Amino acid sequence: MYCKICGKDKAVLNILGQQICKECIEEIVETSPWDETYDYYKNMIRIILGYYISEKHLLNPVN
Ligand SMILES: [Zn+2]
Numbered sequence: 001m002y003c004k005i006c007g008k009d010k011a012v013l014n015i016l017g018q019q020i021c022k023e024c025i026e027e028i029v030e031t032s033p034w035d036e037t038y039d040y041y042k043n044m045i046r047i048i049l050g051y052y053i054s055e056k057h058l059l060n061p062v063n
Contacts, residue, residue, distance in 0.1 A: 004051075005044050016052040 001012040003021035012019035028041045 004048060005041075016048055017055055018048045018051055020048070 001019045002009050003012050003024055004018045005020055005024040008021065010021040010023070012021045013025065014020075015025070027037065028045065031038050031041050
């Protein structure tokens with residue numbers, strides 16, 4: 001499976017319905033607001049949450 005964040009083909013975990021590798025999860029967990037990578041991971045989480053929310057809408061269409 002391909003990691004949704006780094007795009008590498010690795011063993012991934014399923015987080016909010018998205019495949020994310022252990023390394024990326026550890027990066028996110030260890031990233032502090034004053035790290036250079038903070039904005040990058042913050043955006044990634046926003047994108048992943050976006051997928052999660054849109055998939056929920058597809059599964060449960062409210063019409
Ligand atoms: Zn990754």
